[in-house]
Structure formats: C-alpha cells, structure tokens
Amino acid sequence: MRVVVGIKWVPNTQAVRFDPRTGTLLREGVPSIVNPHDLVAVEFALELRDKYGGEVIAITMAPPSALKGLEHVIGMGVDRGILITDRVFAGADTLATSYVIAHAIRKIEREIGHVDLAVFGQETIDSSTAHIGAQTASWLGWPYLYYVTKAEPVDGKLIVERTLEDRVEVYELELPAVVAVAMRSRKPRPVRLANKIRAKLEKPLIIWSNKELGLDPRCVGLRGSPTVVAKITFTPEVPRKKKIYRPRSGDDAAHWILKSLLADEKASKILRRILGGEM
Amino acid sequence: MGSIPTRFDVIVVGAGPAGAAAAYHAAKRGFKVLLVERGRGAGSKELYGGRIYVGPLRDVWPGIEKEAPIHRWVVEERLSIIGDGEVATLSYRYSNPVSFTAYLPDLTRWMVSKAEEEGVVFVDEVRVDSLVRDGEGRVIGIRSGPDVAYASVVVDAEGANRLLLERAGIVDALDAKRAPIALGVKEVLKLPKGAIEDRLGLSDGEGLSWLIAGTVTKGIPGGGFIYTFKDTIAVGVVVHLGHSVNAVEAGVLKESVKDLVESIRLHPYFKRLWRDSDIVEYGAHLTVECGLDYMPPHLAYDGLVIVGDAAGLLLNLGYTVRGVDLASYSGMLAAEAIAKAHDLGGMNAENLRVYENMVKESFIYKELVRHRGICWLTKERRFFTSYANILLGILSNLYVQEFKHPTVFEAVKASIRSGGEALLPLIGRILKVVREL
Amino acid sequence: MSISDKSERALSIDELLQRNVYDVDDEPHIIVDTEKCLKCRVKPCTLLCPAGCYTLSPDGEILFSYEGCVECGTCRSICPMDAITWNYPRSGRGIYYRFT
Numbered sequence: 001m002r003v004v005v006g007i008k009w010v011p012n013t014q015a016v017r018f019d020p021r022t023g024t025l026l027r028e029g030v031p032s033i034v035n036p037h038d039l040v041a042v043e044f045a046l047e048l049r050d051k052y053g054g055e056v057i058a059i060t061m062a063p064p065s066a067l068k069g070l071e072h073v074i075g076m077g078v079d080r081g082i083l084i085t086d087r088v089f090a091g092a093d094t095l096a097t098s099y100v101i102a103h104a105i106r107k108i109e110r111e112i113g114h115v116d117l118a119v120f121g122q123e124t125i126d127s128s129t130a131h132i133g134a135q136t137a138s139w140l141g142w143p144y145l146y147y148v149t150k151a152e153p154v155d156g157k158l159i160v161e162r163t164l165e166d167r168v169e170v171y172e173l174e175l176p177a178v179v180a181v182a183m184r185s186r187k188p189r190p191v192r193l194a195n196k197i198r199a200k201l202e203k204p205l206i207i208w209s210n211k212e213l214g215l216d217p218r219c220v221g222l223r224g225s226p227t228v229v230a231k232i233t234f235t236p237e238v239p240r241k242k243k244i245y246r247p248r249s250g251d252d253a254a255h256w257i258l259k260s261l262l263a264d265e266k267a268s269k270i271l272r273r274i275l276g277g278e279m
Numbered sequence: 280m281g282s283i284p285t286r287f288d289v290i291v292v293g294a295g296p297a298g299a300a301a302a303y304h305a306a307k308r309g310f311k312v313l314l315v316e317r318g319r320g321a322g323s324k325e326l327y328g329g330r331i332y333v334g335p336l337r338d339v340w341p342g343i344e345k346e347a348p349i350h351r352w353v354v355e356e357r358l359s360i361i362g363d364g365e366v367a368t369l370s371y372r373y374s375n376p377v378s379f380t381a382y383l384p385d386l387t388r389w390m391v392s393k394a395e396e397e398g399v400v401f402v403d404e405v406r407v408d409s410l411v412r413d414g415e416g417r418v419i420g421i422r423s424g425p426d427v428a429y430a431s432v433v434v435d436a437e438g439a440n441r442l443l444l445e446r447a448g449i450v451d452a453l454d455a456k457r458a459p460i461a462l463g464v465k466e467v468l469k470l471p472k473g474a475i476e477d478r479l480g481l482s483d484g485e486g487l488s489w490l491i492a493g494t495v496t497k498g499i500p501g502g503g504f505i506y507t508f509k510d511t512i513a514v515g516v517v518v519h520l521g522h523s524v525n526a527v528e529a530g531v532l533k534e535s536v537k538d539l540v541e542s543i544r545l546h547p548y549f550k551r552l553w554r555d556s557d558i559v560e561y562g563a564h565l566t567v568e569c570g571l572d573y574m575p576p577h578l579a580y581d582g583l584v585i586v587g588d589a590a591g592l593l594l595n596l597g598y599t600v601r602g603v604d605l606a607s608y609s610g611m612l613a614a615e616a617i618a619k620a621h622d623l624g625g626m627n628a629e630n631l632r633v634y635e636n637m638v639k640e641s642f643i644y645k646e647l648v649r650h651r652g653i654c655w656l657t658k659e660r661r662f663f664t665s666y667a668n669i670l671l672g673i674l675s676n677l678y679v680q681e682f683k684h685p686t687v688f689e690a691v692k693a694s695i696r697s698g699g700e701a702l703l704p705l706i707g708r709i710l711k712v713v714r715e716l
Numbered sequence: 717m718s719i720s721d722k723s724e725r726a727l728s729i730d731e732l733l734q735r736n737v738y739d740v741d742d743e744p745h746i747i748v749d750t751e752k753c754l755k756c757r758v759k760p761c762t763l764l765c766p767a768g769c770y771t772l773s774p775d776g777e778i779l780f781s782y783e784g785c786v787e788c789g790t791c792r793s794i795c796p797m798d799a800i801t802w803n804y805p806r807s808g809r810g811i812y813y814r815f816t
C-alpha cells in the first residue's frame with residue numbers, strides 16, 4: 001500500500017501568549033511543531049505499512065522551516081517527505097490548502113506511483129476546522145470517512161472502523177480513499193536514531209514549489225481562499241495542574257478524586273453546595 | 280534491535296558547548312562524526328547564568344566575536360550583599376571587556392551549525408540510553424531505544440546530569456549529599472525598549488553582571504545573579520543541593536526554591552530595575568560546584584573520552600562561573616587527542632589518555648587546581664549567613680548613626696559581637712577566604 | 717495560551733511554568749513509587765523541585781505530575797528512598813528553552 005499522510009506545521013499554541021494591552025499574540029521564539037493530531041495519523045499510516053507493506057509519504061504545505069517537521073515524522077519511520085512551499089501558497093485557508101494537497105497527490109500518482117490511501121489528523125490545534133480531509137477527498141473524488149480508528153485492506157477494499165460515542169461503525173471503502181483518524185486513538189511512536197540518521201544521510205525529502213505543481217494562482221494562497229476571519233477572541237485560561245494517580249481500585253480512585261477536590265478551596269465549596277447536608 | 284549500517288569514526292553524545300566543539304574539531308580533522316542530541320534542535324535544553332569568557336573560545340570557535348549571537352559585552356561587575364532590609368553593593372567598571380552575554384540556546388545552535396558546515400551529521404530528538412561495550416568492556420557505540428550505532432570512539436558530552444556515565448558504572452549515582460552539585464533556578468524578564476540602558480546606566484551593547492550574596496539563599500551556600508541581555512534581564516539563584524536538603528531537614532528552608540528567585544525579583548532594591556517587565560521564561564538546571572571533586576576517575580577509557588561538565592571541567596568561583604568556555608575548550612582538546620590516538624594506532628585507553636594529559640597541562644586544569652580552595656568556601660555555611668550579616672552590621676554601625684559615629688574598629692567589634700562570632704577565629708577565616716579568592 | 721502580565725506580584729509555580737514552551741510527551745519520563753514516599757520523613761522534593769512537580773495531598777501523600785518538569789535532575793539526586801525512576805523525555809519532547 002502507498003499511503004500519503006498530510007501533516008500541518010503549526011505554532012505550539014500552548015506557548016503563544018496574549019497581550020491584553022495591545023490585543024496581539026506574543027509568539028517570539030515560539031517554535032512550531034507537527035500538529036499533534038497529525039502524529040496520530042502518521043502512526044496510523046505506519047501501522048498499516050508495517051502490517052501490509054508499501055510506503056508512507058508525508059506531505060505538508062508550509063514554509064521551509066517545516067522541513068524540521070518532515071524530519072520528525074521520518075524519524076518516526078515515514079519513508080519520505082514532500083514539502084510544498086511557495087510564496088503564492090501563503091495565506092491559504094482550508095479550501096485553497098486542500099486544493100494544493102489534492103493536486104500534489106495527483107502528482108505523486110503520476111511520478112511516484114499509485115496512491116491507495118490519504119490520511120489526515122482529525123483536526124489541528126491552531127484552528128480546529130477539521131476540513132482538510134473532506135475537502136481533499138472531494139477534489140480527488142475519493143470516498144471519505146472521519147473518526148477512523150482502524151483499517152484493514154481486504155481484496156482491494158478497505159474495511160474501516162470508526163468509533164462514535166455510542167457505537168462502533170464498520171464500513172467498506174473503495175480504494176483509493178481518504179480517512180481522518182480519530183484523535184487520541186493511538187500513541188505516536190517515538191523518533192528513532194536509525195531513522196534520524198537515514199533522514200540526514202539519505203535526505204528522503206522532496207520540495208515542490210508552484211513551478212513543479214503548475215496550479216492556477218487564482219485558486220491557491222490568499223486569492224484562492226474565500227474564508228474571512230471576522231475576529232479572534234481569547235478565552236482566558238484557568239491555570240490547571242494535572243495530577244496523575246495510579247489507583248489500586250475503583251474505590252481508591254473515587255476516594256482520591258474526592259479528596260483532591262476537597263483540598264481545593266473553590267472546588268470544595270461547590271461540592272458542599274451541591275451535596276448540601278450530606279457532607 | 281536495529282543496528283545502523285553506517286559506521287562512524289566518532290560519535291558525540293550531547294550537543295552542548297562541549298559536544299559541539301568536539302564534533303566540529305573532529306570533523307575538521309577529517310573524521311566522520313555523528314552528533315546526537317536529545318533536544319529539539321540544538322540548545323533547546325540549555326540553561327545557564329548568562330556570561331561567557333571569550334578568551335579560550337577564540338581558539339575553539341574562530342570568528343565567534345563576529346558571527347555568534349552575542350548580546351552585550353560586560354563592562355560592569357556588581358556584587359551586593361543583602362540582609363534584612365539592608366543592602367551593600369560594590370561595583371567595578373572597566374573598559375576592556377573580556378566576556379559577553381548570550382542566550383545559551385542560540386549560542387549552542389550557532390556552534391552546532393558550524394559543526395554541520397564541517398560535515399558533522401547532527402541528529403536531534405534522540406535520547407541516547409546507554410554506551411555500548413564489547414566483551415572486554417571497550418566502548419564501541421551507543422544505544423537509543425532499539426537502535427545501536429557504532430564508532431571507533433564515543434565522546435561523552437552529556438553535561439552535569441550524567442546518566443550515561445552512571446549507567447556505565449564509571450561514576451557513582453548522583454547523590455546531592457555527596458556530590459558537589461548545585462541547582463540554578465532562573466527567570467527571564469523582558470523589559471521595555473531602552474529600559475536596561477536607562478536604569479542600569481549602560482550604553483548600547485554594554486552589559487552588566489551582578490552577583491548577590493546574603494539572605495537571598497536562606498543561609499544555604501550559593502547566591503543570586505543578574506545578567507543583562509539585549510532586551511531581557513535574567514534573575515536567578517544557585518543553591519548547593521546537599522545543603523539545601525539539610526536546610527529542608529532542619530526546617531530552615533520552608534519555601535520552595537522558586538520563591539528564592541521570586542524574592543530577588545520582588546526585592547524592593549532590585550524590583551525597580553525591571554518595572555513593567557514581563558516574565559518570558561522560567562527554568563532550572565544542575566551545575567557543578569567543585570570540578571575536581573566531580574571528575575570521573577579517568578577522562579578517557581577504551582573507546583571513550585569525557586568532556587565538559589560531565590568531566591567536571593567547570594570553574595565555579597562563587598563570584599563567577601566559567602563553564603561554557605571550559606566545556607568547549609575540553610571538546611577541542613578531545614578532538615586533538617582523538618587525532619593523536621588515531622596516529623598512534625587506535626582508540627584504546629592508553630592512546631586516548633593523551634587527552635587526560637592535555638587537559639592537565641592546559642589552563643583548565645591549572646585553574647581548577649589553583650582555585651581548589653573555593654570548594655571549601657562553597658561548603659562553608661557560615662560564610663553565607665553570619666559573615667554577610669557581620670559585614671552589613673559593620674556598615675550599619677558606621678553609617679546609620681544619629682549622633683555619635685564610631686571608629687571603624689569599634690564598628691567592626693560591635694558587629695562581630697552581635698553576630699555571635701569570636702573575633703580571632705573569624706579573622707582567620709576571613710583571611711582564608713581572601714586567600715582563596 | 718496564557719495572558720501576558722506585567723504586574724509586580726509573586727507568581728505561582730503554574731503561572732511561571734505557563735511562560736515556557738513544552739511539547740509534553742504522552743508518557744511520563746519520570747516514575748515515582750509513591751508507596752516509598754509514605755516512609756519518607758522530610759520529602760525534600762516538595763520544596764526543591766523547581767517546577768513544583770511534587771505536591772502533598774491533604775493527608776500527606778505525594779502527588780507527582782511530570783508535565784511541568786524542566787528535566788533538571790534535582791529530584792533524583794535528593795530522594796533518600798530511591799523512589800524515583802528518572803529519565804529524559806523521548807523524541808525531543810518536554811521543555812524547549814528559548815531565552816536561557
């Protein structure tokens with residue numbers, strides 16, 4: 001199987017800060033990372049390859065710094081990476097982005113070989129639109145399914161499972177197809193020394209600009225993007241302290257949760273209010 | 280298990296100032312070098328005080344003054360002793376700067392880019408888990424997860440927190456009660472444009488280094504520091520870890536180490552300096568207090584050389600820390616030694632011990648020995664508590680009088696009495712301190 | 717995302733850590749055997765961990781969270797009970813320093 005996985009190079013939003021005086025985002029020195037949900041998609045693609053053979057190609061439309069992101073997923077085991085980068089692609093919304101990605105997949109089919117599956121993450125941490133998979137599928141005219149948790153090729157078709165809140169659905173997809181992988185459905189594997197050395201020595205990276213893709217400038221970048229961002233608002237974050245506790249039993253877990261809540265002044269007040277006389 | 284087909288001449292673990300220098304100079308000598316770093320890109324795990332002495336670095340990194348991301352050249356040193364409500368400050372200004380400030384992550388990234396230009400294969404995001412040895416105990420490569428990479432010689436440049444050397448049984452497990460280690464905790468404050476110059480009396484590109492002793496460390500051996508960068512100031516403390524544990528045990532330290540830094544940032548004497556600033560980063564790192572006591576039994580073994588902090592090659596003078604320059608210099612010496620060992624016929628311990636001799640003959644080791652006494656000082660708790668108070672007491676007796684001013688001798692005597700110290704042993708100790716410094 | 721704040725007040729450890737860049741691993745790189753902590757009298761980690769990763773529950777049990785860890789190694793060097801299995805995060809995750 002040849003699987004193409006789309007990744008997005010996004011600012012580490014956790015580290016971006018908001019200046020209420022100027023109303024601007026402070027992102028000095030904030031590095032970009034591969035969208036964490038896309039790493040889940042990469043893991044999904046690698047599992048398919050490990051089981052059924054073939055290759056995984058990661059693809060991203062981004063500025064050149066995203067080569068670091070491609071190196072990261074090659075470090076995880078992706079066979080090669082394609083960076084699509086060109087000034088004319090800047091400012092793209094999901095429509096213009098998916099247009100470019102779809103054409104890049106066509107180019108992969110022409111120059112590298114038949115593509116069986118395109119995989120995307122469920123959404124991105126910097127915009128949470130979850131459009132790319134569906135839009136790419138419609139440009140390509142391929143079937144599309146989201147929230148996918150499992151896939152297995154059988155007789156040239158793909159048996160796909162998706163897990164919804166109350167049920168598990170099983171589909172049979174004609175290949176080639178596009179799937180968006182359910183977030184947190186698997187843990188991305190760590191980067192490996194052997195793969196990283198390969199990334200450096202063999203440089204399995206391809207860079208395509210619009211010279212290679214030859215797309216109509218009216219359909220890409222800012223000009224090809226009908227989306228207008230009306231206003232960015234900011235919801236202040238309440239500082240959170242994650243705690244990990246390994247309970248010995250269900251009772252123990254309940255006991256611990258209650259104890260921790262009671263230890264917190266605000267939470268215990270609310271609890272007492274709800275439970276009234278019972279406490 | 281994946282064994283990597285490519286064999287390297289040299290594998291360097293850790294892309295800090297030591298590892299980057301070793302890799303750069305080994306590649307310059309024609310060796311095929313792999314440099315492995317656990318962080319994302321080089322430098323992303325680096326935290327230090329802020330000031331670097333340029334002298335030795337000129338030999339290691341040609342062009343450093345022109346190309347490196349230098350922020351300010353230090354032209355003023357300040358030392359403050361803080362008591363409860365009192366501050367004594369000594370300042371010294373000079374015109375021929377010998378040290379600069381820089382962000383260590385940026386500087387390290389620059390060093391590694393130089394190494395890459397020489398052909399070093401730099402691999403980041405990879406944590407090395409252990410040194411790999413053959414049946415006879417020779418180091419033959421490194422292991423990371425399921426992968427093994429082989430080389431004729433491994434350079435250990437993993438820094439002060441030396442897990443690999445521990446796992447290889449070369450040094451003892453890190454124990455704060457026995458090892459001469461300290462914890463540095465630091466905040467970085469971003470100031471409005473021009474504020475650093477205006478408030479500290481500096482011109483463009485001029486920097487200041489400021490050490491703080493006294494009550495800031497709650498009597499734990501250590502001190503505070505302030506360094507100036509382009510548009511930020513670093514404020515931090517360094518505390519001896521063994522004594523910190525003792526202080527917790529004795530109930531003397533009741534607050535978190537982070538509160539020690541906060542108390543400098545919010546100290547009325549200092550906080551006006553960074554009015555309207557925004558804290559942009561907070562972090563901590565271990566450092567070595569007394570290099571000689573941290574040195575492994577040898578600096579070279581069969582197939583292995585140890586450089587930088589991991590080798591204890593750091594000079595902590597109390598009033599100033601020299602780690603970056605020494606680390607880089609030792610990395611360069613290691614590369615020279617590897618070339619010599621190669622000419623001598625191979626990377627066995629006997630040949631590689633050239634490195635040990637080179638270190639011992641270099642300024643690094645001579646300085647470490649010359650300043651050995653400082654180790655005593657960093658262990659001397661009293662120096663950090665009563666003596667600071669006595670000094671402040673003397674100043675207070677001298678200056679804070681409404682009618683009658685004492686003679687200097689009277690002021691000294693009165694202050695020492697109230698500090699609960701006997702005069703003669705104290706004079707002995709003060710003389711000792713002066714000798715050590 | 718957090719708000720930039722120029723006020724001159726003491727900050728909690730959470731507020732300080734929010735200034736930093738992390739890419740937190742899904743798996744903890746440090747494991748604490750909190751059973752052993754029950755017998756630890758002084759619990760130095762609660763004051764000496766610069767990232768406040770070790771906190772005390774109301775009834776004196778150690779709660780450990782690895783997310784804010786700055787990978788300094790202090791805890792492993794001060795723990796008297798050998799309760800800590802310590803490592804660095806994998807894949808470049810964890811703290812990412814910029815101005816230090």
Ligand SMILES: Cc1cc2nc3c(=O)[nH]c(=O)nc-3n(C[C@H](O)[C@H](O)[C@H](O)COP(=O)(O)OP(=O)(O)OC[C@H]3O[C@@H](n4cnc5c(N)ncnc54)[C@H](O)[C@@H]3O)c2cc1C
Nearest residue numbers: 293295296297317327328329330407438463587588602603
């Ligand atoms: C609070 C403080 C203040 C200081 N102030 C100053 C100062 O003002 N001036 C000065 O010159 N020096 C100062 N120093 C000392 C200086 O920072 C060090 O001496 C210097 O960084 C040592 O360089 P190194 O390359 O030996 O180790 P490090 O800089 O620690 O580099 C080690 C590298 O190895 C990597 N690594 C570690 N283990 C592994 C592994 N298993 N696998 C892969 N990679 C690994 C690390 O991520 C790191 O990048 C200070 C130190 C501290 C802590």
Ligand code: SF4
Nearest residue numbers: 753756761795797799
């Ligand atoms: S010092 Fe060690 S044993 Fe004691 S509380 Fe902390 S982790 Fe537990």
Ligand code: SF4
Nearest residue numbers: 765785786788789791
């Ligand atoms: S390594 Fe340092 S920051 Fe991390 S938990 Fe231990 S003491 Fe805290």
